[in-house]
Amino acid sequence: MVKDGEPLVGGHKFVFVGGKGGVGKTVIAAALGFDATLQGKKVLLASLNPVHSLTSLFGQNLSGGRLVSIEGVKGLDAVEVEIEDIVRDYKTKMTGRLREFFRWAEVPINPDPFIEVATTNPAFHESAMFDRVMDLILEAGGNYDLVVFDTAAVANAVRLIGLSKLYGLWLARMIQSRREAQQYRLSLSFRKEKVQEEIKKDPVIADLISLHEKFTKTREIITNPKLTGFYFVTTPESLPISVVVRFIKMVEAFNIPVGGVFVNNVIDAADASSDPSGYLAAKVEEQRRYLTMIAEQMGDKVMGYVRSFPSEVRGVDALKAVIEDLRSYRPAI
Ligand SMILES: Nc1ncnc2c1ncn2[C@@H]1O[C@H](COP(=O)(O)OP(=O)(O)O)[C@@H](O)[C@H]1O
Ligand SMILES: [Mg+2]
The missing domain is CATH 3.40.50.300 (P-loop containing nucleotide triphosphate hydrolases)
Structure with a gap:
């Protein structure tokens, strides 16, 4: 009381x-x-x-x-x-992220179907809400x-908070593999300065790191x-x-x-x-x-x-x- x-x-x-x-x-x-x-x-x-x-x-x-x-x-x-509104904004944001990821990975495929799958799955609404x-x-x-x-x-909120731990681990792994790919790319490159410059500015890494920080901070606060x-x-x-x-x-x-x-x-x-x-x-x-x-x-x-x-x-x-x-x-x- x-x-x-x-x-x-x-x-x-x-x-x-x-x-x-x-x-x-x-x-x-x-x-x-x-x-x-x-x-x-x-x-x-x-x-x-x-x-x-x-x-x-x-x-x-x-x-x-x-x-x-x-x-x-x-x-x-x-x-x-x-x-x-937030689903629409989140979709724009995620689309940008995915396009950037494919562009950088130099994957010669059309990213649109991947973007479609990622942004229309049932968990997308929940994720968008949790992002807000x-x-x-x-x-x-x-x-x-x-x-x-x-x-x-x-129930959704709780599940997402629980999942955020898993998601954090996944993000950490993504950051690591992105770095490995960069190193690999660098070692194969003939124009090392240019690649090094690009790596420094890699928007995907910056994005992954900030997302990881956001999840970690939120989870620390909520628990x-x-x-x-x-x-x-x-x-x-x-x-x-x-x-x-x-x-x-x-x-x-x-x-x-x-x-x-x-x-x-x-x-x-x-x-x-x-x-x-x-x-x-x-x-x-x-x-x-x-x-x-x-x-x-x-x-x-x-x-x-x-x-x-x-x-x-x-x-x-x-x-x-x-x-x-x-x-x-x-x-x-
Ligand atoms: N103690 C109460 N006495 C009278 N009416 C109430 C009381 N608590 C809630 N209400 C009314 O019941 C309805 C549902 O309340 P609400 O807070 O909107 O529920 P919920 O958000 O859980 O769906 C509203 O019309 C609200 O004004
Ligand atoms: Mg209500």
């Missing part, structure tokens, strides 16, 4: 918020970011979802992939990352005290429990709980630190007593079972609870009510 005066996100600088669809990830991510601004922090809220909801949450147009200041909240910026996440971590990391990622695709936390949102319901249990196992298997769990949409017994139909009272009983299950399965990780409000969470005042609950509301279990 979070103490007064402490940030809800345990001092983490990079926060990922995951959970099943519709449980309140966007609401909780925004509340966590907003909470930090109330303590004087500079915060970036980044939505990585195919369908964005920060725009409707704040009633402000945030689309277009640019970082925008949230009106009326000092220190809060937001960005909705547009997957189509790395940029946000490494660049925005310098300008903000906290970056909150609202992400539906936790550092002092800097990064993966937070999960569940409701007192069966499926959302099993999703979070599965995510926690997955994240821990990749040595990625779990920051905590937030429980959303709790119906309070006091509210149920004013419902003559008995519907809410029955709901409260049902939820009690699931709240007990949450306490048993991940009790040490639960950071806060939020009640189910009579209407959707929109705007700054509604977010303040969410923060208030996260800090002080506890259901009777």
